[in-house]
Amino acid sequence: MAKKTYSFYPGCSSQTKASSDNYLKSTNSMCKYLDIELKEIPDWNCCGASIGYAEGGELPRIALSARNMALSEQHNPGMDLVATCAACWLSTREAKERIAHSSQTLSEANTALAEAGLSYKGNQAARHMAEVLVEDFGFDELKRGVKKPLQGIKFAGYVGCQTNRPFGLAGESFENPKYLDNLVEAMGGEAVPYDQKVTCCGGALAFSEPEKSQKQIKDIIESAYDHGAEMIVTPCPLCQANVEIYQGEVNKRFGTKFNIPVTYYSQLITVAYGGTAAEAALDGQLIRATRLEDIAKK
Amino acid sequence: MADMKVAAYICQGCGLGERLDTAALASVAKKEGKAALIKEHEFLCNADGIKMIRDDIANEAVTHVMIGACSRRAKTEAFGFTDVCVSRANLREGVIWSQPETEEARETTQEMAEDYIRMGCAEVKKMTLPEGDPAAVTERTLLVVGGGVSGMTAALEASKAGYKVVLVEKSGALGGWAAKLHKRTPGKSPYKDPQNTPVAEMAAAIEADANIKVYLNASTSKTSGAPGRFEIEISTESGSTTIEKVGAIVQATGFELYDANKLPELGYGKSANVVDQAGLEALAKAANGSPIKRPSDGGEVKTVVFVQCAGQRDDSGKHLPYCSGSCCLTSVKQAMYFKEANPDIDTVVIYTDLRMPGNGEDFYRSGQEKGVIFTKGKVSGVEAAGNQCKVSFQDLILNDQVAIDNADLVVLATGQVPNSGVDIDTKLKAEIAAAAGDNSLMEAYTASQQEGAVQPISMLNLTYRQGPDVPQLKYGFTDSHFICFPYETRRTGIYSAGPVRRPMDMVQAMEDATGAAMKAIQAIENAGLGRAAHPRSGDLSFPKVRLEGCTQCKRCTVECPFGAIDEDEKRFPLFNQARCRRCGTCMGACPVRVISFENYSIDTVGSQLKAVDVPDEFSEKPRILILACENDAYPALDMAAMNRNVYSAFVRVIPVRCLGSVNTIWINDALSSGYDGVMMMGCKHGDDYQCHFVKGSELANIRMSKIGDTLKNMSLEEERVSTFEVAITDIERVPQLINDYAALIQKIGMSPMKGF
Amino acid sequence: MSENYRNNFLKEVEERVEEGHWVKMCMQCGVCAGSCPLGAHWAHPPQELFMMIRAGKREEVLTSDSMWMCTSCYNCVVRCPRKLPITHIMHGLANLAYRLGLSPKNQTTQKFASMFWNNLAQTGRVNELKLSLGMYFKDGFGQGIKNAMAMQSVGLGMVKAKRLNPMELFGGHGIKDKSGFHAMLKKAREIEDRRKNFA
Numbered sequence A: 001m002a003k004k005t006y007s008f009y010p011g012c013s014s015q016t017k018a019s020s021d022n023y024l025k026s027t028n029s030m031c032k033y034l035d036i037e038l039k040e041i042p043d044w045n046c047c048g049a050s051i052g053y054a055e056g057g058e059l060p061r062i063a064l065s066a067r068n069m070a071l072s073e074q075h076n077p078g079m080d081l082v083a084t085c086a087a088c089w090l091s092t093r094e095a096k097e098r099i100a101h102s103s104q105t106l107s108e109a110n111t112a113l114a115e116a117g118l119s120y121k122g123n124q125a126a127r128h129m130a131e132v133l134v135e136d137f138g139f140d141e142l143k144r145g146v147k148k149p150l151q152g153i154k155f156a157g158y159v160g161c162q163t164n165r166p167f168g169l170a171g172e173s174f175e176n177p178k179y180l181d182n183l184v185e186a187m188g189g190e191a192v193p194y195d196q197k198v199t200c201c202g203g204a205l206a207f208s209e210p211e212k213s214q215k216q217i218k219d220i221i222e223s224a225y226d227h228g229a230e231m232i233v234t235p236c237p238l239c240q241a242n243v244e245i246y247q248g249e250v251n252k253r254f255g256t257k258f259n260i261p262v263t264y265y266s267q268l269i270t271v272a273y274g275g276t277a278a279e280a281a282l283d284g285q286l287i288r289a290t291r292l293e294d295i296a297k298k
Numbered sequence B: 001m002a003d004m005k006v007a008a009y010i011c012q013g014c015g016l017g018e019r020l021d022t023a024a025l026a027s028v029a030k031k032e033g034k035a036a037l038i039k040e041h042e043f044l045c046n047a048d049g050i051k052m053i054r055d056d057i058a059n060e061a062v063t064h065v066m067i068g069a070c071s072r073r074a075k076t077e078a079f080g081f082t083d084v085c086v087s088r089a090n091l092r093e094g095v096i097w098s099q100p101e102t103e104e105a106r107e108t109t110q111e112m113a114e115d116y117i118r119m120g121c122a123e124v125k126k127m128t129l130p131e132g133d134p135a136a137v138t139e140r141t142l143l144v145v146g147g148g149v150s151g152m153t154a155a156l157e158a159s160k161a162g163y164k165v166v167l168v169e170k171s172g173a174l175g176g177w178a179a180k181l182h183k184r185t186p187g188k189s190p191y192k193d194p195q196n197t198p199v200a201e202m203a204a205a206i207e208a209d210a211n212i213k214v215y216l217n218a219s220t221s222k223t224s225g226a227p228g229r230f231e232i233e234i235s236t237e238s239g240s241t242t243i244e245k246v247g248a249i250v251q252a253t254g255f256e257l258y259d260a261n262k263l264p265e266l267g268y269g270k271s272a273n274v275v276d277q278a279g280l281e282a283l284a285k286a287a288n289g290s291p292i293k294r295p296s297d298g299g300e301v302k303t304v305v306f307v308q309c310a311g312q313r314d315d316s317g318k319h320l321p322y323c324s325g326s327c328c329l330t331s332v333k334q335a336m337y338f339k340e341a342n343p344d345i346d347t348v349v350i351y352t353d354l355r356m357p358g359n360g361e362d363f364y365r366s367g368q369e370k371g372v373i374f375t376k377g378k379v380s381g382v383e384a385a386g387n388q389c390k391v392s393f394q395d396l397i398l399n400d401q402v403a404i405d406n407a408d409l410v411v412l413a414t415g416q417v418p419n420s421g422v423d424i425d426t427k428l429k430a431e432i433a434a435a436a437g438d439n440s441l442m443e444a445y446t447a448s449q450q451e452g453a454v455q456p457i458s459m460l461n462l463t464y465r466q467g468p469d470v471p472q473l474k475y476g477f478t479d480s481h482f483i484c485f486p487y488e489t490r491r492t493g494i495y496s497a498g499p500v501r502r503p504m505d506m507v508q509a510m511e512d513a514t515g516a517a518m519k520a521i522q523a524i525e526n527a528g529l530g531r532a533a534h535p536r537s538g539d540l541s542f543p544k545v546r547l548e549g550c551t552q553c554k555r556c557t558v559e560c561p562f563g564a565i566d567e568d569e570k571r572f573p574l575f576n577q578a579r580c581r582r583c584g585t586c587m588g589a590c591p592v593r594v595i596s597f598e599n600y601s602i603d604t605v606g607s608q609l610k611a612v613d614v615p616d617e618f619s620e621k622p623r624i625l626i627l628a629c630e631n632d633a634y635p636a637l638d639m640a641a642m643n644r645n646v647y648s649a650f651v652r653v654i655p656v657r658c659l660g661s662v663n664t665i666w667i668n669d670a671l672s673s674g675y676d677g678v679m680m681m682g683c684k685h686g687d688d689y690q691c692h693f694v695k696g697s698e699l700a701n702i703r704m705s706k707i708g709d710t711l712k713n714m715s716l717e718e719e720r721v722s723t724f725e726v727a728i729t730d731i732e733r734v735p736q737l738i739n740d741y742a743a744l745i746q747k748i749g750m751s752p753m754k755g756f
Numbered sequence C: 001m002s003e004n005y006r007n008n009f010l011k012e013v014e015e016r017v018e019e020g021h022w023v024k025m026c027m028q029c030g031v032c033a034g035s036c037p038l039g040a041h042w043a044h045p046p047q048e049l050f051m052m053i054r055a056g057k058r059e060e061v062l063t064s065d066s067m068w069m070c071t072s073c074y075n076c077v078v079r080c081p082r083k084l085p086i087t088h089i090m091h092g093l094a095n096l097a098y099r100l101g102l103s104p105k106n107q108t109t110q111k112f113a114s115m116f117w118n119n120l121a122q123t124g125r126v127n128e129l130k131l132s133l134g135m136y137f138k139d140g141f142g143q144g145i146k147n148a149m150a151m152q153s154v155g156l157g158m159v160k161a162k163r164l165n166p167m168e169l170f171g172g173h174g175i176k177d178k179s180g181f182h183a184m185l186k187k188a189r190e191i192e193d194r195r196k197n198f199a
């Protein structure tokens, strides 16, 4: 297959030794197996996530994303911009749409960008890595590369909020998106049905409103457990972090005994494609995904 | 007519040949059915089978055909012979599809089939071919009563279809309610802004239309005759009268606004700044685009409050209990009058629910875009204070008792009260009760007539014995079968359209009027051919009465749901066949059984039920007669059979036109011939009736409530005669009803009346 | 003269709140109110906030901590039959309240949001360690030590899994063109303040 090249926006949490370092590593491995080249946007900045609003307001937030897109247009022309983080993707795509719908916003954004010597044209699509996999490859194609099927592992595909809403993947329902389950099955795993697939993990409020958010996290994990899942898989770094990191806290607060690994789809694909545990960055798990490690060792 | 020659045809197709002994059936038709010609055929409805029957009619002088095959509701075209009488023995749906395909069931299944052959033969012998009405005439002119948008639409549509129209309007100009409007709610895309009313345009089109004759300042002072030959006396205010002959009538007499004087708690009459929707239209018309001024002092209007459902959807019993379905749209439109003149005017619509029919949702959204504030709340009172009003309400979202105390104008959304004329039903109900021996209603009615209370003005002044206007259902709206025949009133050839039929807005009224005009045209044409309107469309038979036997009891005249029967000078019933829907209610009512149809009579049914072979008391084979309404219950039974929903083999089903046509003699006959039970299945009655003949099932119920005495006289349990409401969708329920009833009969035990 | 159920506050919201012109389009169906993950903790769910705005309850709306409960889950947005961008309106209301100094004292999400922004505005990228430490110490030094100790196991685990870099405290990630970046944000803020009438 021909090599595919994308303009890559890793985002803050996926930097080296940041909270989703393992996402970045496994994504790179996955791309190697799929013959995808990711050209990082030079000097990209933070997207503002969905918490920057109080101080940042509207236009400064749009300007953040516009700067990334302008840099991408300038340095990686002719490519689609691809993000792995749900919040990065959402902010970027949202800014893109706002600008597209209002000539005033376009000119204001460009006035601001001019201060940094940049200008935004709007000639690149803003996409999520999951879209690339589903739309540019497709499940049949993805299946073809599987060397070590994830036989017998039951996954709860946790899609969460921002990869799903408000944009989501074309053709998917907001209440029950199927692509993650399909991806799991394509890798030879088993996707269990459960009812908290698109429940909010609390997002940034896991930090500022811990009690309230941990109730969310508890519900998600509980439902995954109850439906027989051994592992959670997600496309979102915030989902991953919240659901994995706070399990200890949740156990303390609710008297539960949760200890379920939370992985990225990119880790699944890397392992299924024959990658090593290191390539899949399985050492980056707080709760070790031993069943994946076993397959990677085989 | 030539001598009767009965031919019986027994089909072996659709599995009949395998499940039944058709040779035995043929011999039943011969020995008991006394058919002169009997043929079995392996596939009766195919070209060969039909040709066989046709040839027999042509070459063997067959006059009566009994077809033992599928339900009478199947293959109607193939077996639709119009030159001979036809009966159908329902062997397929009625027998093999509703009975289990087991060896044990074989005997009872065959018995059932044989009975249906007996019944089919007995029935057909009692039938004669309908002659039709040789006197059928028709006038291809339509009378439209009411010159509002509904009436004008009906007139223009009928004219477009090539019919002449006489349009009668009580006021001096066309336009009705719409003529009072400054603008109308939009009737076409993009449903964003108020539009001009179509009044001027339509009035001009009517003026220019040679097919339409308009009487202004006029009323229909007398309406006599029947579809195809109505005679209308039109009186004008000047005192002149004219006679017009028309074939059908559209009544589009519209509505009045509910009287806001009944709402003093909402400030009406206490401040000039509280108006109803008509009042606001008048203000808007006067302002004609410039800002509307405060009525009390001509001051500037800064805040307008719209009070929805004023005197409507009321459960206290004081005001209208229903929703008029159009006043929410009107309030949005009226709020836009203000926003268009000055967007800074605050317009607040206080509603409990918003009803936005059709594309009204877009219009609502447009109102929001223009800055009209909608707030969910219940207004508790409006008080005048100087040139402003205080509107107190409960905010239902914020759960807060609040007030807007500086409203310059308050608009009350009162509702539509139909102009439907005289409510003839009170009298009718009293008469039915009186005929059944209860005079209390009649006394109450007579008393109310004497009090000198203001009587409503009749719209049509029908000379019908049953009263001067079309019957009403609820709240004064004209009665029509809202699911099946919405425009049809209970007077054949008279169609109601627009808000007199049910509350509605202009878009709906125009659609309604178009539909009613088309139905009226159909009625004109049917009258010319002497045919029935639906649900028995095309039926050429009509009730014939043997006056020699009539006791002048008047039950037929009173009970006919369609006002088809008048009285002649000698006080005998006088049937107007063009008004008749062929329901048979009169036949069911007649105590001396002198009313019948050529193809449906006391005898066609009576002979069927008597033809059934009733086994003796010790056989353990009860017989249950089912009289099933052909509109709903019988199709439900057929469909249940199609789903192979099995039911008791002891029932014998006879379809009837309507439960209203069931004469108690049939029940008596059934019980005395040893049937163990009678089930009557008809449509739902009451205010939300489903009965295709409106009153038939209700009347049957009243009649059957009296059957208790008969049962007592025969020392029979009262459960032996039961009435059931069955809808066409009851395909699971109907077999269950039958089986439950069969179990009940089993429990009560066999009738002691067998073998007499 | 009372100002309730008049358009004044609605007009202010339309001018100064992100996507505020949508507020008038709400049809009060309540679907959003049933969609918030932290729903039980909202004193006034979005539906109610919209009605309050239309009823002119400026003070009550802006001092409420309801909109600070929004997790940006977008559940309401995809469900709203009127397609209101509810999430952004919540953000916008929070922003307005914050800019006017009306948001409730010690609103933790508000503090975190400001900290986050300041963190990213400095270097162009978020420094997760500084951010989290900042969050723990937001209530003062003593409480901060307690908070940090309580979450110590989490922090250490993250360090072990190479997902939190203790060295970040002394620099860490950031973009190169900081001056251009700062100028851009300053300009954007200027334009926005002018448009929304924030002096």
Ligand code: SF4
Pocket (backbone or CB within 6 Å): B011, B012, B013, B014, B016, B042, B043, B044, B045, B046, B069, B070, B071, B074, B075, B092
């Ligand atoms: S459809 Fe009726 S007539 Fe035709 S083969 Fe079947 S049972 Fe006989």
Ligand code: SF4
Pocket (backbone or CB within 6 Å): B308, B309, B310, B312, B313, B322, B323, B324, B325, B326, B327, B328, B329, B353, B354, B355, B413, B415
């Ligand atoms: S249309 Fe609206 S105002 Fe009129 S009765 Fe119905 S709900 Fe009330």
Ligand code: SF4
Pocket (backbone or CB within 6 Å): B543, B559, B560, B561, B562, B563, B564, B565, B575, B579, B580, B581, B582, B583, B584, B585, B586, B587
């Ligand atoms: S058949 Fe029905 S409509 Fe006709 S006269 Fe008898 S009762 Fe009236």
Ligand code: SF4
Pocket (backbone or CB within 6 Å): B545, B549, B550, B551, B552, B553, B554, B555, B556, B557, B573, B589, B590, B591, B592, B593, B594, B595
């Ligand atoms: S019901 Fe029979 S007896 Fe009575 S008036 Fe009518 S026709 Fe005569």
Ligand code: SF4
Pocket (backbone or CB within 6 Å): C025, C026, C027, C028, C029, C030, C031, C032, C033, C046, C047, C050, C079, C080, C081, C082, C083, C084, C086
């Ligand atoms: S879902 Fe939308 S329309 Fe419904 S109450 Fe919420 S904002 Fe209003």
Ligand code: SF4
Pocket (backbone or CB within 6 Å): C032, C035, C036, C037, C038, C046, C069, C070, C071, C072, C073, C074, C075, C076, C077, C086, C087, C090
């Ligand atoms: S985005 Fe905010 S307002 Fe909307 S449902 Fe989620 S938490 Fe509630």
